[in-house]
Amino acid sequence: MNCHPATGLKNHVWRRYYCSWFLISIDREILSEGQGFVTSSKNANRNQGVFIVMTGDGLYQKVKISGQEKHMLNISGLTSGYGPVEVLHGLSLYINKGEIVAVIGPNGAGKSTLLKTIVGLISPQNGSILFQDRSIERQPPEYVLDRGIALVPEGRRVFAGLTVLENLHMGAYLERDSSRKKKQIDYIYDLFPRLEERHQQLSGTLSGGEQQQLAIARALMSRPKMLLLDEPSLGLAPVIVEVVIDLINSLRKEGLTIILVEQNIHQALEISDRAYVLVNGSIRMSGSASQLLETGVDMEKAYLGEKI
Ligand SMILES: Nc1ncnc2c1ncn2[C@@H]1O[C@H](COP(=O)(O)OP(=O)(O)O)[C@@H](O)[C@H]1O
Ligand SMILES: [Mg+2]
Numbered sequence: 001m002n003c004h005p006a007t008g009l010k011n012h013v014w015r016r017y018y019c020s021w022f023l024i025s026i027d028r029e030i031l032s033e034g035q036g037f038v039t040s041s042k043n044a045n046r047n048q049g050v051f052i053v054m055t056g057d058g059l060y061q062k063v064k065i066s067g068q069e070k071h072m073l074n075i076s077g078l079t080s081g082y083g084p085v086e087v088l089h090g091l092s093l094y095i096n097k098g099e100i101v102a103v104i105g106p107n108g109a110g111k112s113t114l115l116k117t118i119v120g121l122i123s124p125q126n127g128s129i130l131f132q133d134r135s136i137e138r139q140p141p142e143y144v145l146d147r148g149i150a151l152v153p154e155g156r157r158v159f160a161g162l163t164v165l166e167n168l169h170m171g172a173y174l175e176r177d178s179s180r181k182k183k184q185i186d187y188i189y190d191l192f193p194r195l196e197e198r199h200q201q202l203s204g205t206l207s208g209g210e211q212q213q214l215a216i217a218r219a220l221m222s223r224p225k226m227l228l229l230d231e232p233s234l235g236l237a238p239v240i241v242e243v244v245i246d247l248i249n250s251l252r253k254e255g256l257t258i259i260l261v262e263q264n265i266h267q268a269l270e271i272s273d274r275a276y277v278l279v280n281g282s283i284r285m286s287g288s289a290s291q292l293l294e295t296g297v298d299m300e301k302a303y304l305g306e307k308i
Helices: 110-119 140-149 164-170 177-190 192-199 210-221 238-253 265-271 289-294 296-303
Strands: 002-003 017-024 030-038 048-055 060-066 073-082 085-095 100-104 128-130 151-154 226-232 257-260 274-279 280-288
Touching: 017 100, 048 280, 073 110, 085 100, 085 110, 085 128, 085 280, 100 265, 110 151, 110 226, 110 257, 140 151, 151 210, 164 177, 164 210, 177 192, 177 210, 192 210, 210 226, 210 238, 238 257, 238 265, 265 289, 274 289, 280 289, 289 296
Parallel strands: 100 257, 100 274, 151 226, 226 257
Antiparallel strands: 002 017, 017 030, 017 060, 030 048, 048 060, 073 085, 073 128, 274 280
């Protein structure tokens, strides 16, 4: 983004800057971008902020100006772990809206620790986590959930002693409006007819695949903008893994942004846009999923922690 003082303009009230700009909607989607004169800001040359801009056609519009590409989630220099034990060592990554980004790596690499830190279950020792331009590091899990990030934990963790329907209600515990909750349950049942058939069944008696569907459905009850999936295929029969993969693909089509943590490299890369390889708490490789699939041997070496 460049802003520079406009010359030759007869306006002494505002300092004017000619800028590239983005017009964004209230929910922060970029609607259009272009160039125009910033008219109402004292600090337009700081390259960010919300300004009133006069566009080429003479209309005034409120715009967000940003010097950087906007990422939905931006993690920078994240150090996190358990008590004195540091598991993630200054890790940086980003996710754009609508992407599926895979985080792959061997057992013990820190994948679950990363997801738990994002959703506020672990408070990081250092670094920042920005979600839609707001800091969420060191915020409690309810806050992060309310901002729009939901976690489907490793091992599913459904409430075994509760019915399917009761589990779904638990996923929407921040929603006070019962008609909105009911609507969301109808939406979930459209997506997961199997869960509707079994809505009164105790969750502990569901099959592994059904429990995984329920865990995802429960997370969707909060209407998240971003879903974090921690090894959704773990322990599932191959045919059920296919069902879960199809489901992840259809969630993306609905506009959900997804972080997919997997140990199963190929399956994850096949449905992802980009991926990070996490080894011993550091990113060893990153790139588009297709690039990483092409550099298969190097990636697998990185994955195993070997020097490449
Ligand atoms: N609750 C915990 N307390 C202490 N250390 C933990 C805890 N959970 C995980 N760890 C350690 O953190 C490291 C990363 O674990 P984890 O994030 O679960 O890895 P991954 O999900 O990649 O398998 C491991 O060395 C693990 O032993
Ligand atoms: Mg894990």
